[in-house]
Amino acid sequence: MITLFDSAKKQKLPFVPLVENKVRLYVCGPTVYDDAHLGHARSSIAFDLWRRLFLFLDFEVLFVKNFTDIDDKIIKKSLQSGINVKELSEKYINLYLQDMDALLVLRADIEPKATDNLPQICQMIESLLQKGYAYKGENSDIYLSIHKDTRYGALSHRSEDTQNQSRIQNAQDKLESNDFALWKGYKGAQDIAYESTFGKGRPGWHIECSAMIEEHLAYKDKPYAIDIHAGGADLLFPHHENEASQTRCATGRELAKYWLHNGFVNINGEKMSKSLGNSFFIKDALQSYDGEILRNYLLGVHYRLALNFNEEDLLQSKKRLDKIYRLKKRILPSNDMPDSTAHNDLTYLNMLKNIAKNAQQDFKNELLLALSDDYNISKALSIIEDMLARSNEILDKNPKDKAQKQTIRANLACVEYLLGLGGKEAQSYFQLGLSQEKKQYIQAQILKRIEAKKAKDYALADSIRDSLKQEGIEIMDTPSGTTWEKI
Numbered sequence: 001m002i003t004l005f006d007s008a009k010k011q012k013l014p015f016v017p018l019v020e021n022k023v024r025l026y027v028c029g030p031t032v033y034d035d036a037h038l039g040h041a042r043s044s045i046a047f048d049l050w051r052r053l054f055l056f057l058d059f060e061v062l063f064v065k066n067f068t069d070i071d072d073k074i075i076k077k078s079l080q081s082g083i084n085v086k087e088l089s090e091k092y093i094n095l096y097l098q099d100m101d102a103l104l105v106l107r108a109d110i111e112p113k114a115t116d117n118l119p120q121i122c123q124m125i126e127s128l129l130q131k132g133y134a135y136k137g138e139n140s141d142i143y144l145s146i147h148k149d150t151r152y153g154a155l156s157h158r159s160e161d162t163q164n165q166s167r168i169q170n171a172q173d174k175l176e177s178n179d180f181a182l183w184k185g186y187k188g189a190q191d192i193a194y195e196s197t198f199g200k201g202r203p204g205w206h207i208e209c210s211a212m213i214e215e216h217l218a219y220k221d222k223p224y225a226i227d228i229h230a231g232g233a234d235l236l237f238p239h240h241e242n243e244a245s246q247t248r249c250a251t252g253r254e255l256a257k258y259w260l261h262n263g264f265v266n267i268n269g270e271k272m273s274k275s276l277g278n279s280f281f282i283k284d285a286l287q288s289y290d291g292e293i294l295r296n297y298l299l300g301v302h303y304r305l306a307l308n309f310n311e312e313d314l315l316q317s318k319k320r321l322d323k324i325y326r327l328k329k330r331i332l333p334s335n336d337m338p339d340s341t342a343h344n345d346l347t348y349l350n351m352l353k354n355i356a357k358n359a360q361q362d363f364k365n366e367l368l369l370a371l372s373d374d375y376n377i378s379k380a381l382s383i384i385e386d387m388l389a390r391s392n393e394i395l396d397k398n399p400k401d402k403a404q405k406q407t408i409r410a411n412l413a414c415v416e417y418l419l420g421l422g423g424k425e426a427q428s429y430f431q432l433g434l435s436q437e438k439k440q441y442i443q444a445q446i447l448k449r450i451e452a453k454k455a456k457d458y459a460l461a462d463s464i465r466d467s468l469k470q471e472g473i474e475i476m477d478t479p480s481g482t483t484w485e486k487i
């Protein structure tokens, strides 16, 4: 049984899907006006892990993540940069997807964009107007009247937004200061607008998620539209509260049975944010670290806790990944498993699942038990550490035991499926971050050393090995030839 911490009820609950063996999961995606930062990385990885767990447990998962491609921030950036809104949002969608690929986050089943779902958005607003939950302000914006929704605040246990200045500034146009915009009326030449039955304008941010869920994911015959709605903790209020309210008022159903929220990323003890100027772009981190190394670090802290980003911890956590690959290298000296960076998709996962069938039962059960307990990652990681240590002991005693190697390989397939770690060809993992020229140079030095040994010039052979070591390269002689690692 899976338990998960529901943000609305503030407790761990058993997961009972709306339809047996199926999970419908929605995650709020990015507003695409800039490069993705570590907060995006963490949120994406957190729910990628949940998705992988459900899939591993044979749930049929439908996973939707949206792109907000029309918004005040996008329009502002478009005016600043002179690039039109469409081009700008396309550019950042592509960059976001590239970053997520590097982090080995599986692509969502459906990735809807707000501008592709305007009829659905307008239809929901129309219905809210007709039912009397929404009204048009003097500035042509359309607002949801939150006092008409008696359950407003049930999700976040808040109903006042004292932080948002623009909501307070626009208060004169609303009946109540906390009413929020469903539709923003056309404001003139520098604005972007679409036609609708209730006037020219563009959707507010919150409405798009409700409308896209209704269109792409929702059950129409259940008390809840979907099983799980997820996103960063910063979205709980007002974004998710407003989403929940719109869906409730428009459809008579609750939006999600469970709400999951991931913790913040802090940098130097402060919450990471653009306004504080300490926002850390994924693309910058990827300059220094491979995406898998970054992923391994970000997933190591429980998804609900804040993560204090620092490079010391990152390097410390890399040792875990090194251990996985060191074991993989012992059982798979040659490249007989495809490199997951080229096959990070559901077909590849199915292939892994087949291999994982032969995993050691105790190990698999313990691992799944830990992860099924609200994704208890620290417990899962210590179970994996134990498996790695045990496997190495087994191989020390019987380095050629084929059956044991098969089991170890199956154990590693479980880890790769569930955590998305260990998918590279082992040799290439230990050579990450070196240029092609450097690799060619090392290869040439190794050949020189082989020649020296053949000529019985052991002094030269040793000096080549020593000088490579000084450059941070360790060479190892194995029965199948000489290999090397970046230390």
Ligand SMILES: [Zn+2]
Pocket: 027, 028, 029, 209, 239, 243
């Ligand atoms: Zn959303």
